[in-house]
Amino acid sequence: MLILTMMDMSHFNLTINLEATMKTFPRKSTIFFAMITFILLCAISQPVCAADNYSNFEPPEACIAQAKTEGVLRIYDWAEWWPEELYTGFEKKYGIKIIRDNYGSTEEMNTKFRLNPEVPYDIVSIGSGSFMLLKEFGALKKLNHEWIPNVDNYIMDDFKKTEFDPNFEYYAPLSIYITGIAYNSNIVDPNTKDLDSWKIVFEKNEFAGRMTALDDSYEAVGSALMYLGYNPNSCDEKELKEATDLLLKQKPNLIAYDAYPTRLFAEQETVLSVMWAGDVYWTAQEVPGIKLSLPREGTMMGFDSIAIAKGGKSPAAAHLFLNWIWSPENHVKLIEGIGYAPTHKATPHMLSDKVKSFPAMSLSSEYLKKCILPNYEAAVGKGRALRAKIWEKIKR
Incomplete structure (x- = not known):
């Protein structure tokens, strides 16, 4: 339970009922508490304070x-x-x-x-x-x-x-940060089916050949795992094999693995891209019409x-x-x-x-439950070696 007590238009107290919140957010990471605090701060209409x-x-x-x-x-x-x-x-x-x-x-x-x-x-x-x-x-x-x-x-x-x-x-x-799907709203209809799903980047559609994905093994494998219904930190070799097959199937539909496809968006070579959400915000300053879609299956953070x-x-x-x-x-x-x-x-x-x-600044508590942090096993332990082999195979 979150209790918000307004003091005036620029000051307020936030009280978190820890027991109730832990039931809502069963994972141990405290990031959810901080993120919810931030969301509530931003949601309230209050004047911008000077530095x-x-x-x-x-x-x-x-x-x-x-x-x-x-x-x-x-x-x-x-x-x-x-x-x-x-x-x-x-x-x-x-x-x-x-x-x-x-x-x-x-x-x-x-x-x-x-x-x-x-x-x-x-x-x-x-x-x-x-x-x-x-x-x-x-x-x-x-x-x-x-x-x-x-x-x-x-x-x-x-x-x-x-x-x-x-x-x-x-x-x-x-x-x-969280990972999302950027699209050029001047070309891609915001009402396009599955624009709010990893499906749109993994299943062949009218955007094939005009898409990019992140040049990052954890993000690439993680997004494939999430689309398949698995945890992006999975180290299960069977699940990773399925993710590898999906990435190989996706590869011909991509024009590049690129962390910053701003130029490609500007020249309309790409119209849809897997990107870190903040970079979508940054790209939108350079290329009007770039929007962010959050995959309904959840995402990495x-x-x-x-x-x-x-x-x-x-x-x-x-x-x-x-x-x-x-x-x-x-x-x-x-x-x-x-x-x-x-x-x-x-x-x-x-x-x-x-x-x-x-x-990405106003995530709901329901969506936050679907946002997964990397863990030690996936980033450093067994999972890293497995992902390195997958990435080598994908990038050949």
């Missing part, structure tokens, strides 16, 4: 001084994703030069750290599945919480201890964040940047730019109506 209504907590002077001495911050992340002003603003404020190297897929990033866990990056942008993998490789440093006061003051309590990082030592989730890499030479600058991103002003810029749901206590109060209206 200066919330304090920015600077790290200790010793951290700032050491970071300036280090002078350089090396970041490994996706290209053209976060707003550029988050990087340039940091450089201007602290006088620290940022050098970025970009990867084109999670597989590329995972492979680089598998081959060399001490790649000389200070910060790496990773999702929850890759976090578990890089932690297993020994590629990450523990957080110094004294140097990241914005994180400790503003992260929603439910995210301080996750099943991925139970002691809150390595990872501070910045946002929450996870966290996005940045972690501090073991091989980096600028640990203070890395912490300083993490704290910078977690300031209320910068975190809302991040969420407004990428369209993912926030884990920051202040951000929901500050989002524009445009972002609040995006489908």
